[in-house]
Amino acid sequence: EAGVTQFPSHSVIEKGQTVTLRCDPISGHDNLYWYRRVMGKEIKFLLHFVKESKQDESGMPNNRFLAERTGGTYSTLKVQPAELEDSGVYFCASSQVGSGVAKNIQYFGAGTRLSVL
Amino acid sequence: AQSVTQLGSHVSVSEGALVLLRCNYSSSVPPYLFWYVQYPNQGLQLLLKYTSAATLVKGINGFEAEFKKSETSFHLTKPSAHMSDAAEYFCAVSDRVGGTSYGKLTFGQGTILTVHP
Numbered sequence: 001e002a003g004v005t006q007f008p009s010h011s012v013i014e015k016g017q018t019v020t021l022r023c024d025p026i027s028g029h030d031n032l033y034w035y036r037r038v039m040g041k042e043i044k045f046l047l048h049f050v051k052e053s054k055q056d057e058s059g060m061p062n063n064r065f066l067a068e069r070t071g072g073t074y075s076t077l078k079v080q081p082a083e084l085e086d087s088g089v090y091f092c093a094s095s096q097v098g099s100g101v102a103k104n105i106q107y108f109g110a111g112t113r114l115s116v117l
Numbered sequence: 118a119q120s121v122t123q124l125g126s127h128v129s130v131s132e133g134a135l136v137l138l139r140c141n142y143s144s145s146v147p148p149y150l151f152w153y154v155q156y157p158n159q160g161l162q163l164l165l166k167y168t169s170a171a172t173l174v175k176g177i178n179g180f181e182a183e184f185k186k187s188e189t190s191f192h193l194t195k196p197s198a199h200m201s202d203a204a205e206y207f208c209a210v211s212d213r214v215g216g217t218s219y220g221k222l223t224f225g226q227g228t229i230l231t232v233h234p
Contacts, residue, residue, distance in 0.1 A: 004160065033221065042121075043207065045221035056220060091161065093222075106222060108153070108161035 004109035006092050012115045018080040021112045025094030032075050033106060034067060038088040082116045089113050119144045119210050123225035131233050136195040138228050140208030148210045150191045152182055156204045167191060203232045
């Protein structure tokens, strides 16, 4: 079974440009999460989808960030325009929906390392 | 709001020595606690989880953690370190959302474990 896949693994862009990150969750996982780790800091929650609906987007930094999950499958996270402070590693995770913590374990992708110059 | 503190951003041990990685949490309700590990160029992998079934939790690769409510701690241990244990370790807490679905993870700052021959 394929795990959580993220594209690209690395992205280097200039300030003001647009970047789109993609996450393919594990098949059948309706929960999808985005997290970010800025260098030297802890991993922080950005938002949570249940299928195609945003369940919690309390961690989104500002309106330059747009997350979508059309059809409830893969998700994209677009940063437009990118700023220097957006640099970091963006992680995606997915989990099943159901009762019990065992079913709700979050499985993580390898992350996308974004560098804004 | 929940928070997680990992004492020591870097821990160095000799091969065969005890590994102890510290984690303290704050939560207004009984939390669900996790330890994840990240090997170089890989995603976060679940080591173990606390689900309130037992205070001593055994995970993969010989790791275990003990939940101590009175100390609000969930320290990770391994009796004998192996070179392959070198990685970054993250303690995380989540709460329950909507009765059955678990929400965002709140992470500690991470601890880099170095194992010397």
